[in-house]
Amino acid sequence: MSQTNGQTGGQTAVHHGRTLDLKLCIWRQPGPRAEGRMVEYDLPGVSEDMSFLEMLDLLNERLIAKEQEPVAFEHDCREGICGSCGMMINGQAHGPQLGTATCQLHMRKFNSGDVIEIEPWRAAAFPIVRDLVVNRSALDRIVEAGGYISVTAGAAPEANIIPVPKPVADAAFDAAACIGCGACVAACPNGAAQLFTAAKVAHLNLLPQGQAERFSRTEAMVERMEEFFGSCTFHGECEAACPKRISLENIVLMNGDYVRAKFKNRRLAGRR
Amino acid sequence: MQQDQSSAPLRRVQPARRRWPWPLDLYQSAVGKKWAMAVTGVMLLGFVFFHMLGNLKVYLGPAQINHYGEWLRDIAVPALPRTVFLWLLRCGLIAAFAVHMHAAYALTRMNHRARPTKYASERDYVAANFASRTMRWTGIIVILFLFFHLADLTWGSLNPHFVRGNVYHNMAYSFSRVPVAAIYIVANLALAVHIFHGAWSLFASLGVSNPKLVAFRRRFAVGFASIILLGNISFPIAVQAHIIEDHGSTPYHAPTEQGR
Incomplete structure (x- = not known):
């Protein structure tokens, strides 16, 4: 290897x-x-x-x-x-x-x-394959649950047709820097994948293109995450371990969207 | 969904469960349990704050604090019978404690399942602090202390000189015993450490994500924990320092008192 x-x-x-x-x-x-x-x-x-x-x-x-x-x-x-x-x-x-x-x-x-x-990383969701190699596909299961946007792909749209404010673009890009290495899970005393999931949720939920599926995505990804990983107690070890310096604030954002997802009238999700 | 081709197959740590009806299904999730812990935590913080604030009346003398103690039973009296409002508050607190502790227990179990094998080498923590890593222990100390405190100053069963309604006398006697004063101080240190992490992380659990609040959250947690700590440990210290001494105080008697 x-x-x-x-x-x-x-x-x-x-x-x-x-x-x-x-x-x-x-x-x-x-x-x-x-x-x-x-x-x-x-x-x-x-x-x-x-x-x-x-x-x-x-x-x-x-x-x-x-x-x-x-x-x-x-x-x-x-x-x-x-x-x-x-x-x-x-x-x-x-x-x-x-x-x-x-x-x-x-x-x-x-x-x-x-x-x-x-x-190797140690978590129930990261079974050891051999020596230092672990199976991190539990992270893929989370992304499959909602880490995408559904669009009808056609010709490339005009680049500036959807205005994205600079702070929004910056925050979304910072979250999108996640490389899915699993260090957050490995460093977390609880074996939680909250920072990974929050980064994957945030880089879509912050942007206009991600709004259509914002609440269904958050609900599906959080619940998939919890099938495999522990819970977040905000030690901050994940943020300290992250090679891409993903901010703990993404977790705060995801928690808010998850609770909101339980109460939101989804038929109104298209309104500004 | 792609099949897991790995020779080390994935296992779910959470058993599949029937979904509860809305909105209880929120509590089935760990994020929902943390939300419930934050909401009940806010209730308990409110209680701890007003409990400390009310007790400061001890510095105004026996008449003031004993009157205050009676007033707590008299809140909303013409609208509700005496002590009913107090019992509503108590029921709310008991429910908050129950939810807070059940969520803590369930999440701890979940976390242990998620990391069944510890690291062989010693962990070098960078961000996790003493408060965040001792939450379950400081929490257990606080709940054990709570029963001691109730037995000492509410039920009176651990206080041989207990006089119902004479708050000043009961406090002065109880804290004059050095081991009891020490228990109160140690328990309040544990409470302050617990509050420090709780008052910070409740913003995260509630999803309050405004960047303007980032610096405020830490200051709030430090400030709140310090105020509670200083206020609460001042009572046993004041008694030990003979600032509070009982010279024949009597329970408060309202002019139209008709018995309890």
Whole structure:
């Protein structure tokens, strides 16, 4: 699952900075139903210029050379926009650097001699596939419930035909920055997916195009979310863990729309 | 809906349930339970505030506070029989407590189901504070204290010198016992911590999302919790400091008193 690209092999990389000698404690679990445990690895000679994932690549190369099973972890774009590379690093989702995904965390944030504990996201709705890889498709189930707008697609409409005030566009765009990595669920002491769902609700509910399905969407997405996840107690850990800095205010917005959805006369939803 | 192809299949943590009739179905959802907790929380905050405010009358002397105690039974008296309005308020409070605690219990169960396996490494919390992480414990302390408080100063069963209707005497005697004064102070610290998180997060549960209120919410929570804390712990401290002392106070007797 982990791949290496020549740069991280050690022989071709040019080390300008320090190198770190690390001790890693990584959750190893061969399969969904297998027992898992924390396994210690010594990893000397890590360049501080490496990203966290490149450090894991280095570990895996050495494991493969010793004919051991490499650590499975999910990754794709390695530039903080795909949302696949989440892991719990020393008790923090995506590690100690705020506002970034694991792939954007660099080893210069650590010191030689550090012990780094790496675990998969833990939630009932995120069953472990293998090692650090979890099945996050519960998030897809939430989006399927209403994270879309229904339009008759035709020729592209005139771009400015629906006026969107600047603060509205900004707020909707900030919510739409969610990459669905699941760090909010992983960081939440309650295992709640409130921040993810709220971001997906808000980026549509704020915009004029999202108004037609605003209340049916909110009701369906919240109720789907609650089939899989815990409840929100506003600790704020999700906001702190979010690599895209999605605001807790989106949850406030979603809560308001959910309660309103229960009382709204839906036949009047088209009125301004 | 796409089929889950993963070898680690999804499990629902919430059992499928029959939908309750509107508007009770709101309470079936976790967001609805939080809304109910916020609404009942506002009721309880209102009670705690006016309870503290009324008790400040103890500083005006025995006649004032004992008169106030009688007045609480006399509210709306020509329209309703004596103590009926007080009992309506009490019933509202009991209902608010019941809903608040049931929602807390149900949500706690749900949260434990949603995170059945804890992290092996120690969590490094960034945003969660002491108040937010101890809500269920401070809540339990407050409810246990509530029964002690009722037994001490309402029913009188834990207060050997209890005189019904002589609020001043009962307070002065009760708080003169050092362990009892300590219990009141500790319980009010727990209450203040509980209120701090509650008074902030109720805005979020109610969906009050105006950005103009963002800074206000924190200030309100700190201010409200501090006022309640300072007011309430002032009573045991004042008794221990001999600022409040009972020198033969008597219950308030209205001119036309015909018995209780």
